[in-house]
């Protein structure tokens with residue numbers, strides 16, 4: 698019982714980390730579509746092709 702649950706746990710852990718990383722690194726432009734990635738700035742993303750800008754609210758950590 699102990700051995701089986703241990704193996705499953707480590708596998709799901711690995712997938713969770715890599716999936717989260719990929720999602721955060723690059724984001725495609727909603728206007729230009731697939732293949733056009735947006736540039737990452739401090740608190741926003743911008744597209745170099747159509748200059749579309751998207752602000753990041755959730756990812757900015759502001760402590761009082």
Ligand SMILES: [Zn+2]
Pocket residue numbers: 726727728729730733744745746747748749
């Ligand atoms: Zn664009």
